[in-house]
Amino acid sequence: MDGERVRVLMVGKSETGFSSIKEYLHKLDCHCEFAPSCSHGARLAEQGSFDLILCDVEMEDFQAMVGTALGSPGSAFRFLLVEDGCWWVPTVLMGEQCVGVSALRPFEFVKELDKQISLAYRKLAAPAVSVAMNEGNREDIGFG
Secondary structure, three states: OEOOEOEEEEEOOOHHHHHHHHHHHHHOOOEEEEEOOHHHHHHHHHHOOOOEEEEEOOOOOHHHHHHHHOOOOOEEEEEEEEOOEEEEEEEEEOOEEOOOOOOEOHHHHHHHHHHHHHHHHHHOOOOOOOOOOOHHHHHHOOOO
16 A cells, blocks of 8 residues: 555546546545556556556456456446536445446545545544545535
C-alpha cells in the first residue's frame, strides 16, 4: 500500500476524462495512478494492489483488469458514457465478481465510492476518515 492511503487505479484513453473524480479522490487523501490501457493497468496492479480500479467501458481487454481485482480486497468499476453524463457498472466488489448488477447513476456511484473508500481505510487501520461529503461539495466537482 501507499503508506496509509487508499490506492486507486484509473484506466482510460485519457487522464482528462477522470479529472473530476481524481479531484474528489484527492480530497479523500487517496493515491491515484493512471494507465492508458488495460494491459498497462494489469501490470501496475500486479506490482502492487489497488483498493479501487476505475475503467473506461471502451477499453479493450478489460478482463485483464477484472482478473487482477478478483480475489483481492479491492473493487473495480467501469463507466459508460450516456446522454446525460455517465453511469458506473460494478464488476468486482471486494474481490468478488459482480454479475447482473445494475448500473449506478453518478450520485449512486458517489455513495458507493464513499463506502468502498471507507472500507479500504478501515482495512488500512488508519485514523477515522470521514468521507461523508455534503451535496454542495459533490455539485462543485460535477457529481451532483
